[in-house]
Amino acid sequence: MNLSQQLPTAEQILQPSPAAILRKRIFGHSGFMIGVAVLAVIVLMAIFAPLLSKYDPYTQDLVNRMVPPSFMGGESDHLLGTDQLGRDYLARLLYGARVSLFIGLFAALISGVIGTAMGVAAGYFGGRVDAVVTFLINVRLAMPVVLVALAVVAILGGSLTVVATVLGLLLWDRYAVVMRASTLQVARREYVAAAQVIGTSTPRILFSEILPNVMNNLIVVATLEMAHAILLEAALSFLGLGVQPPTPSWGLMIAEGKDMMLFESWLVMIPGIILFVLVLAINLMGDGLRDITSPAGRN
Amino acid sequence: MLGFILKRLGLALLVALTVSFISFSLLYLSGDPATAIAGESANAQDVQAIRELYGFDRPMLVQYFDWLWNALRFDFGQSYYFKLPVADLIADRLGVTMRLGLAAISFALIVAIPLGVVAAMRPNSLIDKLALFLSVAGQAMPSFWFALVLISVFSIKLGLVPASGSTSWRHFILPTVVLGYYAMPAIMRLTRAGMLEVLSSDYIRTARAKGASEGRVMFRHALRNAIIPVVSLAAVQMGFMLGGSIVVESIFALHGAGFLAWESISRNDLPTVQALILVFSMFYIVFTLLADIVNAWLDPRMRAA
Numbered sequence: 171m172n173l174s175q176q177l178p179t180a181e182q183i184l185q186p187s188p189a190a191i192l193r194k195r196i197f198g199h200s201g202f203m204i205g206v207a208v209l210a211v212i213v214l215m216a217i218f219a220p221l222l223s224k225y226d227p228y229t230q231d232l233v234n235r236m237v238p239p240s241f242m243g244g245e246s247d248h249l250l251g252t253d254q255l256g257r258d259y260l261a262r263l264l265y266g267a268r269v270s271l272f273i274g275l276f277a278a279l280i281s282g283v284i285g286t287a288m289g290v291a292a293g294y295f296g297g298r299v300d301a302v303v304t305f306l307i308n309v310r311l312a313m314p315v316v317l318v319a320l321a322v323v324a325i326l327g328g329s330l331t332v333v334a335t336v337l338g339l340l341l342w343d344r345y346a347v348v349m350r351a352s353t354l355q356v357a358r359r360e361y362v363a364a365a366q367v368i369g370t371s372t373p374r375i376l377f378s379e380i381l382p383n384v385m386n387n388l389i390v391v392a393t394l395e396m397a398h399a400i401l402l403e404a405a406l407s408f409l410g411l412g413v414q415p416p417t418p419s420w421g422l423m424i425a426e427g428k429d430m431m432l433f434e435s436w437l438v439m440i441p442g443i444i445l446f447v448l449v450l451a452i453n454l455m456g457d458g459l460r461d462i463t464s465p466a467g468r469n
Numbered sequence: 470m471l472g473f474i475l476k477r478l479g480l481a482l483l484v485a486l487t488v489s490f491i492s493f494s495l496l497y498l499s500g501d502p503a504t505a506i507a508g509e510s511a512n513a514q515d516v517q518a519i520r521e522l523y524g525f526d527r528p529m530l531v532q533y534f535d536w537l538w539n540a541l542r543f544d545f546g547q548s549y550y551f552k553l554p555v556a557d558l559i560a561d562r563l564g565v566t567m568r569l570g571l572a573a574i575s576f577a578l579i580v581a582i583p584l585g586v587v588a589a590m591r592p593n594s595l596i597d598k599l600a601l602f603l604s605v606a607g608q609a610m611p612s613f614w615f616a617l618v619l620i621s622v623f624s625i626k627l628g629l630v631p632a633s634g635s636t637s638w639r640h641f642i643l644p645t646v647v648l649g650y651y652a653m654p655a656i657m658r659l660t661r662a663g664m665l666e667v668l669s670s671d672y673i674r675t676a677r678a679k680g681a682s683e684g685r686v687m688f689r690h691a692l693r694n695a696i697i698p699v700v701s702l703a704a705v706q707m708g709f710m711l712g713g714s715i716v717v718e719s720i721f722a723l724h725g726a727g728f729l730a731w732e733s734i735s736r737n738d739l740p741t742v743q744a745l746i747l748v749f750s751m752f753y754i755v756f757t758l759l760a761d762i763v764n765a766w767l768d769p770r771m772r773a774a
Contacts, residue, residue, distance in 0.1 A: 308480070309487045311705075312757075314712025314749040317730055318495075321742050324734045325498050401611055405716050408613045411734060424614055431621055438621075442614035450609035457605065 195462045202458020208451035212444075216267035225258030227265040227418045232256050236434055250440060254426060259437075262418040263444060269419045270400045270448060273334045277399035278392050280338025285345020286388060290380060292346070293353025303346060310343045319402065320411045328414045333406060337399045348391050352384040359383075386463040393456030397449045404445055420445045473765050481758045485751060489540065492746040493533050496739050536743075545744035550736045555744045558729060563748070565725035566718070569644055570710050574703060576649035577656055582699065584653075585660025586692060589668065600661070604654035612713070616647045616720045633722035644721045648713065652706040659702050663695030697767055704760035708753030 186194070196202065215222065231252065239251040239259070250259040292303035319336050326332050356362065357380065365375050404421030406412030413419040415426075420441040427437025503520040504511075511519075520526050524535070539546065545555035588597040623643065624632035630642050667673065668691055676690045714727035722728065726745060733741035 305480075305483070305487075308484045309491075312484055312488050312708075312750045312753045313491065314709075314715075314746065314753070316715050317712055317734075317742075317746055317749060320715070320731070320734050321495055321746065322498065324737070325495070397609070401609075404611050405613055408611075409716065409719060409731060421611070421613075424611075424617070428617060431617060432625055435621055438614070438617055442611065442618070445611050445614065446609055449611075450606065453605055453609050 192462070199458045199462055201454045202462060205451045205454030205456075205458055208447060209455060212267055212448050212451070213271065215264055216271050219261070219264035219268065223258060223261040223264055225261040227257060227261040228416055230255040230257055236430065236437070238434070239436055239440070242436060251436065253423070253437065254430065259440065262423060263420075263441065266418040266420045266423060266441065267444075267448070269330065269413060269417060270403065270445070272330065273337065273403040274396040274400040274452070276331075276334035277337040277341060277403075278396040280335060281340070281342040281395055281399075282345055282388070282392050284339070285342030285391075286349050288342070289346040289349025289351075290353045290376060290384070293350045294357050294376060294380060300350070303350065307343055307346050310340070313340075315340050316402065316405065319406060320409065323406060324411050328406075328412050330413055330417065333403055333412050334399075337402055341395050341399060341402075344395060345388070345391050348387050349384060352387045353380055356380055356383045386459070390456050390460045390463070393452055393459065397452040397456070400445075400452070401449055470765065474762055477758060477761055481754050485754050488750040488754075489537055489747055490533060492743045492750070493536055495743060495746070497529065540744070540747065545747075546740040548733070548738050548741045550733070550738040550741075555741050558741060559726060559744060559748060562724060562726045562729045565723060566711060566714050566727055569641060569648060569714055569718070569723065569725060570707055572641055572645040573648035573710055574652060574707050576645050577652035577706070578699075578703060580649075581653040581656035582660050582692075582696070585657045586664055586687060588657070589661045589664030589695075590687065592665065597661075600657060604657050607650055607654045610650075612647055612651060613716050613720055615650065616643065616717060619643050619647065620720075640721070640723065644717050644723055647720075648710055648717050651713065652703075652710060655702060655706065656699060659699055660695060663698055664691055667691045667695045697764065700767075701757070701760035701764050704756040705753075708749075708756045711752050712749050 225248070233256065234248070234252050235254055235256045237248050237252045237256075240247075240249055242251075248258050248260065250263060253259055253262065288303045288306065292300040319340055322336050323333055326336070362375065362379050365379050370379075403412055403419065404424070407419040407421035408425045410425060413422060415422060423441040424438050424445075427434070427441070431438050503516050503523065503525045524532060527535075536546075543556045545559070547553070548555050548558055551558060584600045584603075588600040591597055620632045620643065623629045631637075631640050632643075634640050673686060673691055676686050681690070711727075714725060715730050716727075717723070718725045718727035719731040726748070730742065730745045732738075733745065
């Protein structure tokens, strides 16, 4: 008997395992790594805010108003200076990260549940279900998000939960579109047909055959929508119709610093830059995930 | 083709009807609209009088059809705050928003299409990476903050353009840049992807083989086909922009429909808000309808969808 036919060849042994290939793709993607690292830093800042700043974000100190940051010559122990009411700017920035991350996660979760349910149902059942879902997506796209969100938040009052919920109820369209397309692809595969043939129940097919196989795309959309929600919350709060003072929201901080922009531009620059960095990091992570999980690469 | 147009038109009408119902229902989100209008100092009689005056005592569906019937004749009722017909208010302000939207989409197309073409000509080159970075950064930059930065540099430090107002064309420069910047990433990416796909097709190889110059291949042969999806994207973006004008207009105090929306929301002027949501949605619906028809005309394969 010929031994060389049974034993794996040297090339086969030396070939990297799938896990190793995935690891290489993850660590070799610089955009993804940068995004994850920056996001991790901001999350840690939000979690450990009380440890990182000895000041409270709400305590006013009217004697020390608008002290410039220490790197701009401010002679105090306020690292990033103080705002118009003498509140420590670093503390407000750190606690503001909690607001942004909460809004992003909460809104992405609500819209994710709605959009995924609609998209998967449309893609799997097709026919009338698909027609109704496609119609609802069209209706949602026709409505101006900022305007509707502003109007609803203005009517219901701008608490953190209201803003997050309203954004969550508005931002499901991309989930629905992507999940519908991904489900359409997966539903045609043999293993789904096999599950149907052996009599697996429909909920079980949806949860254990379809959902795991569209998960990659779902996560990519979730990161992008999280960034979207964070930007919208900042815009709403900036316009004075989102999260209300004295909550430390970055959009609100920019609005409050706007009138002093001529003299104290750092009041606007600092929260703007951190907002930009956070959204950029989330988007880099999302784009990176898409590159890593889809072999075709970026388009 | 006619069948396609009729089908598409029917869908658009149905979408418009649904949107109108949703924007009408907003009024009821606040609970009792009569109490809201009457204010805190009103007594029960005042509230009842207002309820009868505005017809809030009728069933909701009756009120909806009444409102819809009037809306079809461009009668959106009276503004609570300005005490003027809402239709006149909006007609007055819409010109500014349309001008801003057109300027912004033109600006976006003029910058993003050449950038996408150049990026596709040399994939993974420095300029491609730069274009990609600009588009990723563009999506992450908060528009209101970008506007403030532009104001502080070009209006305050350099004094080149006015920071707020809407009296001359110079007032439109910064708002156009801010609004247009947001449409660029999507247009750039789609142009690049379209060009990459088209450039690998057979007829491009044929054009090159017969000795056509590179510029001719790019612009006469490739771009013509790659641009088709960009047309419908531009229409969609235009619709989004009109909706997004609310942020830009309120920063630059540009007295357009977006600014009116912000004022009306701040003042709880619900008839104006309802009408504006409806008007902005209608623009989006009409733009996407036109884009679909143009696409179907350019590419017969689309008519089946």
